[in-house]
Amino acid sequence: MIQPWATLETVPLGDFKVFRLRKDLKRSPRTGRTHEFYILDSVDWVNVVAMTPDRQVVLVEQYRHGSGTVELEIPGGIMDPSDASPIDTAVRELREETGYTGVRPRVIGMVLPNPAILSNRTYTVLVEECRPTHPVQFDQGEDLVTRLVPVEDLPGLVARGRIRHCIVVAALYQFELWLRGGKESVPAAGST
Numbered sequence: 001m002i003q004p005w006a007t008l009e010t011v012p013l014g015d016f017k018v019f020r021l022r023k024d025l026k027r028s029p030r031t032g033r034t035h036e037f038y039i040l041d042s043v044d045w046v047n048v049v050a051m052t053p054d055r056q057v058v059l060v061e062q063y064r065h066g067s068g069t070v071e072l073e074i075p076g077g078i079m080d081p082s083d084a085s086p087i088d089t090a091v092r093e094l095r096e097e098t099g100y101t102g103v104r105p106r107v108i109g110m111v112l113p114n115p116a117i118l119s120n121r122t123y124t125v126l127v128e129e130c131r132p133t134h135p136v137q138f139d140q141g142e143d144l145v146t147r148l149v150p151v152e153d154l155p156g157l158v159a160r161g162r163i164r165h166c167i168v169v170a171a172l173y174q175f176e177l178w179l180r181g182g183k184e185s186v187p188a189a190g191s192t
Contacts, residue, residue: 003029018042018078038117045113045122046089047076047171050100050130056148057175058100058130063143064165072147072157073168090125096137098146102130109174113167124171126178151179 005026019042050058083089109124
């Protein structure tokens, strides 16, 4: 059975606004040897699957600096300290990025973006009956275009590589499971 590794030492290496970098010295429970691991600590992230009354999903197109590409994605962002929950973040991000609001926001999934090096979680929040109700409020570093796509077109957009942001693809899979009547519970942090 796989056992957790004991953390012997943690050394902060830098704070870079959207994440902090640390070095952990850990001991293998199998061999007893120590190893260094570099971990990025970030606040949790939220992705929003926003569906209109006529079964279209609200997407955003935006330039991504890491890849240097324009990507088609669902709205989302990081949890602000003022956000009480992933649902609060989702409602805020959806309204700011697209001007849309809706009803019955709820968490339908959670993933670990890259548990090898990241310590945070990404929640998928579904919001139904979305309509444009507010002007957009982009952050200083955002330029977004809102796109509406029929629900049934989403798998083709992923298959053709038009949607390729990995945590967006995961969120859309969680949405597909929800559409099929899947379970709507989210495991607690640390659960397997």
